[in-house]
Amino acid sequence: MRHAILGAGGVGLALGAALARAGHEVVLVMRESSRARYRGAIDVHSRLHGDLAVEARAVERLDEPVDALWVTVKAPALDAALARVAPRLTPDAVVPLLNGLDHPRALRTRFGSRQLVGAILIEAERTAPGRVTWNSLYAEVSLAATEADRAADLPDGGSGGRRLGGLAEVLADAGLGCTPERDPAHVxxxxxxxxxxxxxxxxxxxxxxxxxxxxxxxxxxLHDAAREACALAAADTVAVDERNLLHTLDTLPGRTDTSLHRDVAAGVRPTELAALTEPVLRRAREHHVAVPALTELARRAAERELRAEIPAPHRSTYRKGETS
Known part of the structure:
Protein backbone atom coordinates (compact mmCIF):
# COMPACT_ATOMS: atom_id res chain seq x y z
CA MET A 1 0.00 0.00 0.00
CA ARG A 2 0.98 3.61 -0.50
CA HIS A 3 0.64 5.76 2.61
CA ALA A 4 0.89 9.53 3.00
CA ILE A 5 1.70 11.02 6.40
CA LEU A 6 0.37 14.56 6.80
CA GLY A 7 2.34 15.91 9.74
CA ALA A 8 5.90 14.67 10.11
CA GLY A 9 6.15 15.18 13.87
CA GLY A 10 6.74 12.53 16.51
CA VAL A 11 3.61 10.50 15.82
CA GLY A 12 3.84 10.81 12.04
CA LEU A 13 7.50 9.84 11.89
CA ALA A 14 7.09 6.83 14.20
CA LEU A 15 4.08 5.64 12.20
CA GLY A 16 5.80 6.25 8.88
CA ALA A 17 8.92 4.37 9.96
CA ALA A 18 6.89 1.36 11.10
CA LEU A 19 4.96 1.25 7.82
CA ALA A 20 8.08 1.68 5.69
CA ARG A 21 9.92 -1.04 7.61
CA ALA A 22 7.00 -3.37 6.84
CA GLY A 23 7.51 -2.78 3.13
CA HIS A 24 4.90 -0.09 2.42
CA GLU A 25 5.60 3.01 0.36
CA VAL A 26 5.52 6.07 2.61
CA VAL A 27 5.34 9.72 1.54
CA LEU A 28 5.86 12.43 4.16
CA VAL A 29 4.02 15.71 3.56
CA MET A 30 6.28 18.37 5.09
CA ARG A 31 6.44 22.12 5.28
CA GLU A 32 9.06 23.65 3.00
CA SER A 33 11.35 24.61 5.89
CA SER A 34 11.41 21.05 7.23
CA ARG A 35 11.74 19.38 3.84
CA ALA A 36 14.82 21.50 3.07
CA ARG A 37 16.58 19.90 6.07
CA TYR A 38 15.22 16.39 5.60
CA ARG A 39 17.82 13.85 4.44
CA GLY A 40 15.49 11.34 2.83
CA ALA A 41 15.26 8.82 5.68
CA ILE A 42 13.36 8.57 8.96
CA ASP A 43 15.73 8.00 11.87
CA VAL A 44 14.11 6.36 14.89
CA HIS A 45 15.97 6.32 18.19
CA SER A 46 14.63 4.20 21.02
CA ARG A 47 16.18 2.40 23.97
CA LEU A 48 13.18 0.06 23.96
CA HIS A 49 12.81 -0.62 20.24
CA GLY A 50 16.36 -0.06 19.04
CA ASP A 51 17.55 2.41 16.40
CA LEU A 52 16.12 2.27 12.91
CA ALA A 53 16.58 4.17 9.65
CA VAL A 54 14.19 3.75 6.71
CA GLU A 55 13.95 5.68 3.48
CA ALA A 56 10.82 7.72 2.83
CA ARG A 57 10.14 10.40 0.25
CA ALA A 58 9.06 13.87 1.30
CA VAL A 59 6.86 16.33 -0.61
CA GLU A 60 5.59 19.80 0.19
CA ARG A 61 2.21 19.17 -1.45
CA LEU A 62 0.39 15.89 -1.87
CA ASP A 63 -1.04 15.58 -5.36
CA GLU A 64 -0.41 11.90 -6.10
CA PRO A 65 -2.77 8.95 -5.44
CA VAL A 66 -2.41 7.17 -2.09
CA ASP A 67 -4.31 4.34 -0.47
CA ALA A 68 -4.29 5.86 3.01
CA LEU A 69 -3.79 9.41 4.27
CA TRP A 70 -2.77 9.56 7.93
CA VAL A 71 -3.38 12.99 9.48
CA THR A 72 -0.97 13.40 12.39
CA VAL A 73 -0.74 17.17 12.86
CA LYS A 74 -2.09 18.86 15.96
CA ALA A 75 -5.50 20.48 15.90
CA PRO A 76 -4.32 24.12 15.56
CA ALA A 77 -2.32 23.16 12.45
CA LEU A 78 -5.06 21.14 10.76
CA ASP A 79 -6.37 23.76 8.31
CA ALA A 80 -2.89 24.76 7.15
CA ALA A 81 -1.92 21.11 6.72
CA LEU A 82 -5.01 20.26 4.67
CA ALA A 83 -4.14 23.11 2.32
CA ARG A 84 -1.09 21.03 1.31
CA VAL A 85 -3.35 18.23 0.03
CA ALA A 86 -4.69 18.61 -3.52
CA PRO A 87 -8.45 19.35 -3.35
CA ARG A 88 -9.41 16.56 -5.75
CA LEU A 89 -7.28 13.89 -4.09
CA THR A 90 -9.43 10.96 -2.96
CA PRO A 91 -7.51 8.45 -0.79
CA ASP A 92 -9.37 5.24 -0.06
CA ALA A 93 -9.04 5.91 3.67
CA VAL A 94 -8.32 9.07 5.65
CA VAL A 95 -7.30 8.45 9.25
CA PRO A 96 -6.91 11.38 11.65
CA LEU A 97 -4.83 10.69 14.76
CA LEU A 98 -5.43 14.06 16.40
CA ASN A 99 -6.28 14.71 20.03
CA GLY A 100 -9.64 16.21 20.94
CA LEU A 101 -13.28 15.80 19.97
CA ASP A 102 -14.12 18.32 17.24
CA HIS A 103 -11.80 17.51 14.32
CA PRO A 104 -13.76 14.58 12.76
CA ARG A 105 -16.54 16.92 11.67
CA ALA A 106 -14.15 19.19 9.75
CA LEU A 107 -12.42 16.23 8.10
CA ARG A 108 -15.70 14.62 7.11
CA THR A 109 -16.68 17.84 5.34
CA ARG A 110 -13.52 17.50 3.25
CA PHE A 111 -13.28 13.74 2.71
CA GLY A 112 -16.78 12.37 3.25
CA SER A 113 -17.22 8.70 4.13
CA ARG A 114 -13.58 7.90 3.35
CA GLN A 115 -12.72 9.39 6.73
CA LEU A 116 -12.33 7.00 9.64
CA VAL A 117 -11.83 8.16 13.22
CA GLY A 118 -8.61 7.16 14.91
CA ALA A 119 -6.49 7.68 18.00
CA ILE A 120 -3.00 6.55 18.93
CA LEU A 121 -1.35 5.97 22.28
CA ILE A 122 2.38 6.53 21.87
CA GLU A 123 5.11 8.69 23.32
CA ALA A 124 7.29 9.90 20.47
CA GLU A 125 9.08 13.20 20.00
CA ARG A 126 10.47 14.73 16.84
CA THR A 127 13.96 16.10 17.51
CA ALA A 128 14.78 17.24 13.95
CA PRO A 129 13.23 16.90 10.49
CA GLY A 130 12.97 13.15 9.93
CA ARG A 131 14.38 12.28 13.35
CA VAL A 132 12.22 10.87 16.16
CA THR A 133 12.81 9.56 19.66
CA TRP A 134 10.29 6.83 20.55
CA ASN A 135 10.07 6.71 24.34
CA SER A 136 7.20 4.29 24.94
CA LEU A 137 7.10 0.53 24.68
CA TYR A 138 3.50 0.70 23.50
CA ALA A 139 2.01 1.97 20.24
CA GLU A 140 -1.69 1.26 20.06
CA VAL A 141 -4.07 2.59 17.39
CA SER A 142 -7.86 2.60 17.79
CA LEU A 143 -10.08 2.94 14.72
CA ALA A 144 -13.78 3.26 14.00
CA ALA A 145 -15.94 4.04 10.99
CA THR A 146 -18.12 7.13 11.17
CA GLU A 147 -21.82 6.77 11.88
CA ALA A 148 -22.86 7.60 8.30
CA ASP A 149 -20.37 5.09 6.89
CA ARG A 150 -21.64 2.36 9.24
CA ALA A 151 -25.23 3.13 8.27
CA ALA A 152 -24.35 2.68 4.61
CA ASP A 153 -22.45 -0.57 5.18
CA LEU A 154 -23.54 -3.68 3.37
CA PRO A 155 -24.13 -7.04 5.12
CA ASP A 156 -20.58 -8.13 4.29
CA GLY A 157 -19.15 -5.19 6.23
CA GLY A 158 -19.43 -2.49 3.59
CA SER A 159 -16.86 0.14 2.80
CA GLY A 160 -16.22 1.11 6.41
CA GLY A 161 -15.69 -2.51 7.45
CA ARG A 162 -13.29 -3.16 4.61
CA ARG A 163 -11.27 -0.05 5.44
CA LEU A 164 -11.07 -0.99 9.10
CA GLY A 165 -10.12 -4.59 8.41
CA GLY A 166 -7.50 -3.70 5.83
CA LEU A 167 -5.84 -1.03 7.95
CA ALA A 168 -5.89 -3.22 11.06
CA GLU A 169 -3.95 -5.89 9.14
CA VAL A 170 -1.49 -3.32 7.83
CA LEU A 171 -0.83 -1.94 11.31
CA ALA A 172 -0.42 -5.40 12.80
CA ASP A 173 2.10 -6.32 10.09
CA ALA A 174 3.97 -3.12 10.92
CA GLY A 175 4.22 -4.13 14.59
CA LEU A 176 1.62 -1.67 15.84
CA GLY A 177 -1.41 -2.68 17.86
CA CYS A 178 -4.82 -1.88 16.41
CA THR A 179 -8.17 -2.05 18.19
CA PRO A 180 -11.34 -1.64 16.09
CA GLU A 181 -13.99 0.21 18.08
CA ARG A 182 -17.74 0.21 17.55
CA ASP A 183 -18.09 3.97 17.07
CA PRO A 184 -16.02 7.19 16.91
CA ALA A 185 -17.04 8.35 20.40
CA HIS A 186 -15.35 5.31 21.95
CA VAL A 187 -12.15 6.00 20.02
CA LEU A 222 -5.27 14.80 38.55
CA HIS A 223 -7.27 11.92 40.03
CA ASP A 224 -10.44 13.99 40.40
CA ALA A 225 -10.10 15.22 36.81
CA ALA A 226 -9.82 11.62 35.61
CA ARG A 227 -13.03 10.72 37.47
CA GLU A 228 -14.79 13.74 35.93
CA ALA A 229 -13.58 12.76 32.46
CA CYS A 230 -15.07 9.28 32.98
CA ALA A 231 -18.38 10.85 34.00
CA LEU A 232 -18.39 13.01 30.88
CA ALA A 233 -17.60 10.03 28.68
CA ALA A 234 -20.52 8.18 30.26
CA ALA A 235 -22.77 11.15 29.49
CA ASP A 236 -21.67 10.69 25.86
CA THR A 237 -22.64 6.98 26.17
CA VAL A 238 -19.03 5.76 26.42
CA ALA A 239 -18.35 3.50 29.39
CA VAL A 240 -14.84 3.78 30.81
CA ASP A 241 -13.45 1.68 33.64
CA GLU A 242 -12.66 4.39 36.19
CA ARG A 243 -10.72 2.06 38.49
CA ASN A 244 -8.52 0.89 35.64
CA LEU A 245 -7.90 4.46 34.52
CA LEU A 246 -6.81 5.53 38.00
CA HIS A 247 -4.58 2.46 38.23
CA THR A 248 -2.96 3.44 34.93
CA LEU A 249 -2.29 6.95 36.19
CA ASP A 250 -0.76 5.54 39.37
CA THR A 251 1.53 3.08 37.58
CA LEU A 252 2.79 5.13 34.63
CA PRO A 253 6.53 5.89 34.90
CA GLY A 254 7.36 9.15 36.65
CA ARG A 255 9.17 10.34 33.52
CA THR A 256 5.88 10.28 31.57
CA ASP A 257 5.35 13.66 29.94
CA THR A 258 2.97 15.16 27.40
CA SER A 259 3.45 17.16 24.23
CA LEU A 260 1.18 19.90 25.60
CA HIS A 261 3.57 20.51 28.50
CA ARG A 262 6.62 20.39 26.25
CA ASP A 263 5.09 22.80 23.74
CA VAL A 264 4.02 25.25 26.45
CA ALA A 265 7.46 25.13 28.07
CA ALA A 266 9.17 25.64 24.69
CA GLY A 267 7.04 28.65 23.83
CA VAL A 268 5.43 26.94 20.83
CA ARG A 269 2.31 28.78 19.72
CA PRO A 270 -0.46 27.92 19.26
CA THR A 271 -0.67 24.88 21.51
CA GLU A 272 -3.52 22.36 21.50
CA LEU A 273 -4.71 23.46 24.96
CA ALA A 274 -7.93 25.02 23.62
CA ALA A 275 -8.62 22.09 21.28
CA LEU A 276 -8.32 19.67 24.20
CA THR A 277 -10.25 21.59 26.84
CA GLU A 278 -12.96 23.66 25.15
CA PRO A 279 -14.98 20.78 23.62
CA VAL A 280 -14.85 18.89 26.92
CA LEU A 281 -15.99 21.86 29.00
CA ARG A 282 -18.71 22.58 26.45
CA ARG A 283 -20.00 19.01 26.77
CA ALA A 284 -19.91 19.33 30.55
CA ARG A 285 -22.24 22.31 30.30
CA GLU A 286 -24.52 20.53 27.81
CA HIS A 287 -24.78 17.41 29.97
CA HIS A 288 -24.89 19.33 33.28
CA VAL A 289 -21.89 17.42 34.61
CA ALA A 290 -19.84 19.23 37.26
CA VAL A 291 -16.11 19.28 36.40
CA PRO A 292 -14.40 21.49 39.02
CA ALA A 293 -11.06 19.64 38.85
CA LEU A 294 -10.85 19.75 35.05
CA THR A 295 -11.80 23.42 35.13
CA GLU A 296 -9.14 24.21 37.74
CA LEU A 297 -6.41 22.28 35.92
CA ALA A 298 -7.36 24.00 32.65
CA ARG A 299 -7.10 27.37 34.38
CA ARG A 300 -3.66 26.56 35.79
CA ALA A 301 -2.44 25.23 32.45
CA ALA A 302 -3.66 28.40 30.71
CA GLU A 303 -1.82 30.52 33.28
CA ARG A 304 1.34 28.52 32.70
CA GLU A 305 0.95 29.05 28.97
CA LEU A 306 0.65 32.80 29.47
CA ARG A 307 3.77 32.89 31.64
CA ALA A 308 5.85 30.78 29.27
CA GLU A 309 8.36 32.31 26.94
CA ILE A 310 6.86 33.74 23.75
CA PRO A 311 8.75 32.27 20.79
CA ALA A 312 11.07 34.43 18.74
CA PRO A 313 9.77 35.20 15.21
CA HIS A 314 12.24 32.80 13.61
CA ARG A 315 11.23 29.83 15.78
CA SER A 316 9.11 27.36 13.84
CA THR A 317 5.91 26.12 15.42
CA TYR A 318 5.56 22.45 16.30
CA ARG A 319 9.32 21.98 16.29
CA LYS A 320 8.71 19.33 18.97
CA GLY A 321 6.43 17.45 16.64
CA GLU A 322 3.16 15.73 17.31
CA THR A 323 3.42 13.59 20.39
CA SER A 324 0.56 11.86 21.99
Missing part, protein backbone atom coordinates in the same frame (compact mmCIF):
# COMPACT_ATOMS: atom_id res chain seq x y z
CA UNK A 188 -11.95 9.64 21.04
CA UNK A 189 -13.08 9.39 24.67
CA UNK A 190 -11.05 6.33 25.65
CA UNK A 191 -7.89 8.22 24.82
CA UNK A 192 -9.07 11.58 26.11
CA UNK A 193 -9.96 10.37 29.61
CA UNK A 194 -6.28 9.53 30.08
CA UNK A 195 -4.65 12.22 27.99
CA UNK A 196 -6.58 15.29 29.13
CA UNK A 197 -6.01 15.04 32.91
CA UNK A 198 -2.39 14.04 32.31
CA UNK A 199 -1.72 16.85 29.83
CA UNK A 200 -3.32 19.50 32.04
CA UNK A 201 -1.58 18.31 35.21
CA UNK A 202 1.91 18.07 33.68
CA UNK A 203 1.46 21.51 32.12
CA UNK A 204 0.25 23.02 35.40
CA UNK A 205 3.18 21.40 37.23
CA UNK A 206 5.66 22.38 34.51
CA UNK A 207 7.12 18.90 34.73
CA UNK A 208 6.50 15.21 34.08
CA UNK A 209 4.18 12.95 36.04
CA UNK A 210 6.73 12.43 38.81
CA UNK A 211 6.59 16.16 39.61
CA UNK A 212 2.79 16.02 39.74
CA UNK A 213 2.94 13.12 42.20
CA UNK A 214 5.24 15.04 44.53
CA UNK A 215 2.64 17.79 44.89
CA UNK A 216 -0.32 16.34 46.84
CA UNK A 217 -2.84 19.00 45.82
CA UNK A 218 -1.98 18.62 42.14
CA UNK A 219 -2.00 14.83 42.37
CA UNK A 220 -5.49 14.97 43.91
CA UNK A 221 -6.67 17.26 41.11
Missing amino acids: LWRKLVLLLPLALATTAADGPLGIVRRRPELSAL
Whole structure:
Protein backbone atom coordinates (compact mmCIF):
# COMPACT_ATOMS: atom_id res chain seq x y z
CA MET A 1 0.00 0.00 0.00
CA ARG A 2 0.98 3.61 -0.50
CA HIS A 3 0.64 5.76 2.61
CA ALA A 4 0.89 9.53 3.00
CA ILE A 5 1.70 11.02 6.40
CA LEU A 6 0.37 14.56 6.80
CA GLY A 7 2.34 15.91 9.74
CA ALA A 8 5.90 14.67 10.11
CA GLY A 9 6.15 15.18 13.87
CA GLY A 10 6.74 12.53 16.51
CA VAL A 11 3.61 10.50 15.82
CA GLY A 12 3.84 10.81 12.04
CA LEU A 13 7.50 9.84 11.89
CA ALA A 14 7.09 6.83 14.20
CA LEU A 15 4.08 5.64 12.20
CA GLY A 16 5.80 6.25 8.88
CA ALA A 17 8.92 4.37 9.96
CA ALA A 18 6.89 1.36 11.10
CA LEU A 19 4.96 1.25 7.82
CA ALA A 20 8.08 1.68 5.69
CA ARG A 21 9.92 -1.04 7.61
CA ALA A 22 7.00 -3.37 6.84
CA GLY A 23 7.51 -2.78 3.13
CA HIS A 24 4.90 -0.09 2.42
CA GLU A 25 5.60 3.01 0.36
CA VAL A 26 5.52 6.07 2.61
CA VAL A 27 5.34 9.72 1.54
CA LEU A 28 5.86 12.43 4.16
CA VAL A 29 4.02 15.71 3.56
CA MET A 30 6.28 18.37 5.09
CA ARG A 31 6.44 22.12 5.28
CA GLU A 32 9.06 23.65 3.00
CA SER A 33 11.35 24.61 5.89
CA SER A 34 11.41 21.05 7.23
CA ARG A 35 11.74 19.38 3.84
CA ALA A 36 14.82 21.50 3.07
CA ARG A 37 16.58 19.90 6.07
CA TYR A 38 15.22 16.39 5.60
CA ARG A 39 17.82 13.85 4.44
CA GLY A 40 15.49 11.34 2.83
CA ALA A 41 15.26 8.82 5.68
CA ILE A 42 13.36 8.57 8.96
CA ASP A 43 15.73 8.00 11.87
CA VAL A 44 14.11 6.36 14.89
CA HIS A 45 15.97 6.32 18.19
CA SER A 46 14.63 4.20 21.02
CA ARG A 47 16.18 2.40 23.97
CA LEU A 48 13.18 0.06 23.96
CA HIS A 49 12.81 -0.62 20.24
CA GLY A 50 16.36 -0.06 19.04
CA ASP A 51 17.55 2.41 16.40
CA LEU A 52 16.12 2.27 12.91
CA ALA A 53 16.58 4.17 9.65
CA VAL A 54 14.19 3.75 6.71
CA GLU A 55 13.95 5.68 3.48
CA ALA A 56 10.82 7.72 2.83
CA ARG A 57 10.14 10.40 0.25
CA ALA A 58 9.06 13.87 1.30
CA VAL A 59 6.86 16.33 -0.61
CA GLU A 60 5.59 19.80 0.19
CA ARG A 61 2.21 19.17 -1.45
CA LEU A 62 0.39 15.89 -1.87
CA ASP A 63 -1.04 15.58 -5.36
CA GLU A 64 -0.41 11.90 -6.10
CA PRO A 65 -2.77 8.95 -5.44
CA VAL A 66 -2.41 7.17 -2.09
CA ASP A 67 -4.31 4.34 -0.47
CA ALA A 68 -4.29 5.86 3.01
CA LEU A 69 -3.79 9.41 4.27
CA TRP A 70 -2.77 9.56 7.93
CA VAL A 71 -3.38 12.99 9.48
CA THR A 72 -0.97 13.40 12.39
CA VAL A 73 -0.74 17.17 12.86
CA LYS A 74 -2.09 18.86 15.96
CA ALA A 75 -5.50 20.48 15.90
CA PRO A 76 -4.32 24.12 15.56
CA ALA A 77 -2.32 23.16 12.45
CA LEU A 78 -5.06 21.14 10.76
CA ASP A 79 -6.37 23.76 8.31
CA ALA A 80 -2.89 24.76 7.15
CA ALA A 81 -1.92 21.11 6.72
CA LEU A 82 -5.01 20.26 4.67
CA ALA A 83 -4.14 23.11 2.32
CA ARG A 84 -1.09 21.03 1.31
CA VAL A 85 -3.35 18.23 0.03
CA ALA A 86 -4.69 18.61 -3.52
CA PRO A 87 -8.45 19.35 -3.35
CA ARG A 88 -9.41 16.56 -5.75
CA LEU A 89 -7.28 13.89 -4.09
CA THR A 90 -9.43 10.96 -2.96
CA PRO A 91 -7.51 8.45 -0.79
CA ASP A 92 -9.37 5.24 -0.06
CA ALA A 93 -9.04 5.91 3.67
CA VAL A 94 -8.32 9.07 5.65
CA VAL A 95 -7.30 8.45 9.25
CA PRO A 96 -6.91 11.38 11.65
CA LEU A 97 -4.83 10.69 14.76
CA LEU A 98 -5.43 14.06 16.40
CA ASN A 99 -6.28 14.71 20.03
CA GLY A 100 -9.64 16.21 20.94
CA LEU A 101 -13.28 15.80 19.97
CA ASP A 102 -14.12 18.32 17.24
CA HIS A 103 -11.80 17.51 14.32
CA PRO A 104 -13.76 14.58 12.76
CA ARG A 105 -16.54 16.92 11.67
CA ALA A 106 -14.15 19.19 9.75
CA LEU A 107 -12.42 16.23 8.10
CA ARG A 108 -15.70 14.62 7.11
CA THR A 109 -16.68 17.84 5.34
CA ARG A 110 -13.52 17.50 3.25
CA PHE A 111 -13.28 13.74 2.71
CA GLY A 112 -16.78 12.37 3.25
CA SER A 113 -17.22 8.70 4.13
CA ARG A 114 -13.58 7.90 3.35
CA GLN A 115 -12.72 9.39 6.73
CA LEU A 116 -12.33 7.00 9.64
CA VAL A 117 -11.83 8.16 13.22
CA GLY A 118 -8.61 7.16 14.91
CA ALA A 119 -6.49 7.68 18.00
CA ILE A 120 -3.00 6.55 18.93
CA LEU A 121 -1.35 5.97 22.28
CA ILE A 122 2.38 6.53 21.87
CA GLU A 123 5.11 8.69 23.32
CA ALA A 124 7.29 9.90 20.47
CA GLU A 125 9.08 13.20 20.00
CA ARG A 126 10.47 14.73 16.84
CA THR A 127 13.96 16.10 17.51
CA ALA A 128 14.78 17.24 13.95
CA PRO A 129 13.23 16.90 10.49
CA GLY A 130 12.97 13.15 9.93
CA ARG A 131 14.38 12.28 13.35
CA VAL A 132 12.22 10.87 16.16
CA THR A 133 12.81 9.56 19.66
CA TRP A 134 10.29 6.83 20.55
CA ASN A 135 10.07 6.71 24.34
CA SER A 136 7.20 4.29 24.94
CA LEU A 137 7.10 0.53 24.68
CA TYR A 138 3.50 0.70 23.50
CA ALA A 139 2.01 1.97 20.24
CA GLU A 140 -1.69 1.26 20.06
CA VAL A 141 -4.07 2.59 17.39
CA SER A 142 -7.86 2.60 17.79
CA LEU A 143 -10.08 2.94 14.72
CA ALA A 144 -13.78 3.26 14.00
CA ALA A 145 -15.94 4.04 10.99
CA THR A 146 -18.12 7.13 11.17
CA GLU A 147 -21.82 6.77 11.88
CA ALA A 148 -22.86 7.60 8.30
CA ASP A 149 -20.37 5.09 6.89
CA ARG A 150 -21.64 2.36 9.24
CA ALA A 151 -25.23 3.13 8.27
CA ALA A 152 -24.35 2.68 4.61
CA ASP A 153 -22.45 -0.57 5.18
CA LEU A 154 -23.54 -3.68 3.37
CA PRO A 155 -24.13 -7.04 5.12
CA ASP A 156 -20.58 -8.13 4.29
CA GLY A 157 -19.15 -5.19 6.23
CA GLY A 158 -19.43 -2.49 3.59
CA SER A 159 -16.86 0.14 2.80
CA GLY A 160 -16.22 1.11 6.41
CA GLY A 161 -15.69 -2.51 7.45
CA ARG A 162 -13.29 -3.16 4.61
CA ARG A 163 -11.27 -0.05 5.44
CA LEU A 164 -11.07 -0.99 9.10
CA GLY A 165 -10.12 -4.59 8.41
CA GLY A 166 -7.50 -3.70 5.83
CA LEU A 167 -5.84 -1.03 7.95
CA ALA A 168 -5.89 -3.22 11.06
CA GLU A 169 -3.95 -5.89 9.14
CA VAL A 170 -1.49 -3.32 7.83
CA LEU A 171 -0.83 -1.94 11.31
CA ALA A 172 -0.42 -5.40 12.80
CA ASP A 173 2.10 -6.32 10.09
CA ALA A 174 3.97 -3.12 10.92
CA GLY A 175 4.22 -4.13 14.59
CA LEU A 176 1.62 -1.67 15.84
CA GLY A 177 -1.41 -2.68 17.86
CA CYS A 178 -4.82 -1.88 16.41
CA THR A 179 -8.17 -2.05 18.19
CA PRO A 180 -11.34 -1.64 16.09
CA GLU A 181 -13.99 0.21 18.08
CA ARG A 182 -17.74 0.21 17.55
CA ASP A 183 -18.09 3.97 17.07
CA PRO A 184 -16.02 7.19 16.91
CA ALA A 185 -17.04 8.35 20.40
CA HIS A 186 -15.35 5.31 21.95
CA VAL A 187 -12.15 6.00 20.02
CA LEU A 188 -11.95 9.64 21.04
CA TRP A 189 -13.08 9.39 24.67
CA ARG A 190 -11.05 6.33 25.65
CA LYS A 191 -7.89 8.22 24.82
CA LEU A 192 -9.07 11.58 26.11
CA VAL A 193 -9.96 10.37 29.61
CA LEU A 194 -6.28 9.53 30.08
CA LEU A 195 -4.65 12.22 27.99
CA LEU A 196 -6.58 15.29 29.13
CA PRO A 197 -6.01 15.04 32.91
CA LEU A 198 -2.39 14.04 32.31
CA ALA A 199 -1.72 16.85 29.83
CA LEU A 200 -3.32 19.50 32.04
CA ALA A 201 -1.58 18.31 35.21
CA THR A 202 1.91 18.07 33.68
CA THR A 203 1.46 21.51 32.12
CA ALA A 204 0.25 23.02 35.40
CA ALA A 205 3.18 21.40 37.23
CA ASP A 206 5.66 22.38 34.51
CA GLY A 207 7.12 18.90 34.73
CA PRO A 208 6.50 15.21 34.08
CA LEU A 209 4.18 12.95 36.04
CA GLY A 210 6.73 12.43 38.81
CA ILE A 211 6.59 16.16 39.61
CA VAL A 212 2.79 16.02 39.74
CA ARG A 213 2.94 13.12 42.20
CA ARG A 214 5.24 15.04 44.53
CA ARG A 215 2.64 17.79 44.89
CA PRO A 216 -0.32 16.34 46.84
CA GLU A 217 -2.84 19.00 45.82
CA LEU A 218 -1.98 18.62 42.14
CA SER A 219 -2.00 14.83 42.37
CA ALA A 220 -5.49 14.97 43.91
CA LEU A 221 -6.67 17.26 41.11
CA LEU A 222 -5.27 14.80 38.55
CA HIS A 223 -7.27 11.92 40.03
CA ASP A 224 -10.44 13.99 40.40
CA ALA A 225 -10.10 15.22 36.81
CA ALA A 226 -9.82 11.62 35.61
CA ARG A 227 -13.03 10.72 37.47
CA GLU A 228 -14.79 13.74 35.93
CA ALA A 229 -13.58 12.76 32.46
CA CYS A 230 -15.07 9.28 32.98
CA ALA A 231 -18.38 10.85 34.00
CA LEU A 232 -18.39 13.01 30.88
CA ALA A 233 -17.60 10.03 28.68
CA ALA A 234 -20.52 8.18 30.26
CA ALA A 235 -22.77 11.15 29.49
CA ASP A 236 -21.67 10.69 25.86
CA THR A 237 -22.64 6.98 26.17
CA VAL A 238 -19.03 5.76 26.42
CA ALA A 239 -18.35 3.50 29.39
CA VAL A 240 -14.84 3.78 30.81
CA ASP A 241 -13.45 1.68 33.64
CA GLU A 242 -12.66 4.39 36.19
CA ARG A 243 -10.72 2.06 38.49
CA ASN A 244 -8.52 0.89 35.64
CA LEU A 245 -7.90 4.46 34.52
CA LEU A 246 -6.81 5.53 38.00
CA HIS A 247 -4.58 2.46 38.23
CA THR A 248 -2.96 3.44 34.93
CA LEU A 249 -2.29 6.95 36.19
CA ASP A 250 -0.76 5.54 39.37
CA THR A 251 1.53 3.08 37.58
CA LEU A 252 2.79 5.13 34.63
CA PRO A 253 6.53 5.89 34.90
CA GLY A 254 7.36 9.15 36.65
CA ARG A 255 9.17 10.34 33.52
CA THR A 256 5.88 10.28 31.57
CA ASP A 257 5.35 13.66 29.94
CA THR A 258 2.97 15.16 27.40
CA SER A 259 3.45 17.16 24.23
CA LEU A 260 1.18 19.90 25.60
CA HIS A 261 3.57 20.51 28.50
CA ARG A 262 6.62 20.39 26.25
CA ASP A 263 5.09 22.80 23.74
CA VAL A 264 4.02 25.25 26.45
CA ALA A 265 7.46 25.13 28.07
CA ALA A 266 9.17 25.64 24.69
CA GLY A 267 7.04 28.65 23.83
CA VAL A 268 5.43 26.94 20.83
CA ARG A 269 2.31 28.78 19.72
CA PRO A 270 -0.46 27.92 19.26
CA THR A 271 -0.67 24.88 21.51
CA GLU A 272 -3.52 22.36 21.50
CA LEU A 273 -4.71 23.46 24.96
CA ALA A 274 -7.93 25.02 23.62
CA ALA A 275 -8.62 22.09 21.28
CA LEU A 276 -8.32 19.67 24.20
CA THR A 277 -10.25 21.59 26.84
CA GLU A 278 -12.96 23.66 25.15
CA PRO A 279 -14.98 20.78 23.62
CA VAL A 280 -14.85 18.89 26.92
CA LEU A 281 -15.99 21.86 29.00
CA ARG A 282 -18.71 22.58 26.45
CA ARG A 283 -20.00 19.01 26.77
CA ALA A 284 -19.91 19.33 30.55
CA ARG A 285 -22.24 22.31 30.30
CA GLU A 286 -24.52 20.53 27.81
CA HIS A 287 -24.78 17.41 29.97
CA HIS A 288 -24.89 19.33 33.28
CA VAL A 289 -21.89 17.42 34.61
CA ALA A 290 -19.84 19.23 37.26
CA VAL A 291 -16.11 19.28 36.40
CA PRO A 292 -14.40 21.49 39.02
CA ALA A 293 -11.06 19.64 38.85
CA LEU A 294 -10.85 19.75 35.05
CA THR A 295 -11.80 23.42 35.13
CA GLU A 296 -9.14 24.21 37.74
CA LEU A 297 -6.41 22.28 35.92
CA ALA A 298 -7.36 24.00 32.65
CA ARG A 299 -7.10 27.37 34.38
CA ARG A 300 -3.66 26.56 35.79
CA ALA A 301 -2.44 25.23 32.45
CA ALA A 302 -3.66 28.40 30.71
CA GLU A 303 -1.82 30.52 33.28
CA ARG A 304 1.34 28.52 32.70
CA GLU A 305 0.95 29.05 28.97
CA LEU A 306 0.65 32.80 29.47
CA ARG A 307 3.77 32.89 31.64
CA ALA A 308 5.85 30.78 29.27
CA GLU A 309 8.36 32.31 26.94
CA ILE A 310 6.86 33.74 23.75
CA PRO A 311 8.75 32.27 20.79
CA ALA A 312 11.07 34.43 18.74
CA PRO A 313 9.77 35.20 15.21
CA HIS A 314 12.24 32.80 13.61
CA ARG A 315 11.23 29.83 15.78
CA SER A 316 9.11 27.36 13.84
CA THR A 317 5.91 26.12 15.42
CA TYR A 318 5.56 22.45 16.30
CA ARG A 319 9.32 21.98 16.29
CA LYS A 320 8.71 19.33 18.97
CA GLY A 321 6.43 17.45 16.64
CA GLU A 322 3.16 15.73 17.31
CA THR A 323 3.42 13.59 20.39
CA SER A 324 0.56 11.86 21.99
